[in-house]
Amino acid sequence: MKKIMVFLLICAMTVFLAACANGKKESADSKAGQLQNITIGLMPDVDSIPFIIAQEKGYFKEEGITVTLKSFRSAVDRDSALQSGNLDGAISDMLAEAFAKEGGFNTVITSLTSGSYKLVINKDETITSIKELKGKDVAISKNTIIEYVTDKIISQGGLAPEDIHKVVIPQIPTRLEMLQNGKVAAATLPEPMASIAVRNGGKLLNSSDQLGINPGVLIFTTKAVNEKDKELQGMYRAYNKAIEYLSREPMENYIDLLIEKGGFPESVKGALVLPQYKKAVAPGIKDVEDCVTWLQARQLIQKAYPYKELVDDRFVRQ
Template sequence: MYNKVVKFVTWEHGRSLHLRALSGMFAALIMLTACLPWGGGVREQRLRVGLLPILDTLPFYVAEQRGYFQVEGVTVELVPVKGAQERDALMQAGEIDGMLTDLVAVGLFNREKAQLHVIATALRATPDAAMFRVLAAPESTLRTVQDLAGVTIAISQNTIIEYVTERLLTTEGLTRGQIQTLEVSAIPVRYEQLMAGQVQAATLPDPLASGAIAGGAHLIVDDTRHSQYSQTVLAFSHSSVEGKPEAVRGFLRAWNRAVDDLNSRPADFADLLIEKGRVPDNVRGTFRMPPFPKGDLPSSAEWEDVMRWMVEKGLLDRALPYAETVLSTFRAR
């Protein structure tokens, strides 16, 4: 009897050690799986996003201030950039996962292969809210689009500024041969030269364009009449879309939640608009928050028009397929 008891206790002890070893193996396996690319939601979701100091980025700051990224389980690091060139260099080097940009810039990135994917429209022109305006200098006698035939217009070449300028003017009746442009890439310098009369006309983004008008510049045409040409987009690298899809979805859900706040209670964010949107002093009391789109994407027609323009300008050898760049799989539901 004694021997049977000893054997039973020994067997029980061995089984306990065996179970504990198995438990340790399972725990280690779970921890290892969480660290792998296909791991579950336990692993940290982290994104680095490059943003210009412009009005279009307001939803990011609202989402950050209100903890929406944290709610979605994604850590988002803002990488502030001073200009598009710096932003694009960071993306090219793999230093950021996503950025706010435009369709012309995306086309240039994807010239050889699909490096960037558009997941949403960040801001677009509407009949009540302009994004870009073609203006004449305060002392100029220019008043109509027809007056601009042969007149040099300060722009940033091979960018959305040039695309919108050409599309607005040709839609209003000018031929491409009548449109003359001058490269002034820095927006503040372009503004200063316009207001000083050093250039007779210039294309500027809002709200700076509204400040120029308040300071005496003359509105020739803007994209409220042709809103299909103007939008900015959220774009993420191919590696981020493939390797961190849940993080990208979480980012977009937080962004859209912030959009809801901005659209439903714009007065609550008046100070943020002035601070982050860089609203000029002379229009701070009158400039209105634009409506931000939610669950919106560039249409195939909008993309194809940008492609046609880029091919005509020699920026692309061929039009890039819409479906390879614009992803509907991340659209808000």
């Protein structure tokens, strides 16, 4: 009888432990199954490259998350998609975040990106200094990071922003085409479009890199930040893996991928200049405040939004 009781007790314990193990597995599986999709809007610039790499190299998948990348050709279209709820986040800029706050849209900056913005002169122009741009046509996108950088470059060169004639061309490929076809004297372009312009004969006059400014950021809706906390943590881990990949791999190993998946033209081969990518960090307080000051000076926003109202650094704290 004792042997039977011991045998039954062992059986019961075995069943119990197996049930616990299965329960833990089911709980983990259930938890993984609850992870939601993240949709991110990209622009045709170098800020988007880490996301393309993370997607194509499987880094998002390694983190157990599904990320959908959507491409846009203009900041206006990107912002409309974000504000209408069709995106969780987007490659954007500090100005766009301030505009969103002013318009009552609930979004926040979650990290800095590594963009580069350059003022390039038409190949047929003899301009060699900023002062020679006085009265000339300069292609920009209005009230965006592009106009902000343009104003900074113009001011640093000794002119007032009003001294040039700003031609508003929102779509980046069209702006490049207008420059190369001689329709404007100069244009401010993000990479890789700026490098393409220079390769085709354009002359670099100045850039955000040379000025030591970078207003490029990643923006997410407040809803996504609050409801997709684990997903965003995984996204940033994957993003940082992509940064590590870019730091060690020669460009020829992924340039075709960028052309195929990133919408970059074939002409980037041999022309693309990448920034010094850094792992995700929060933007600097002064950089954010400078953008807000610029917007207020032009009466584009009413409130001097404080840093903490625009930035949520929870995902990139060291």
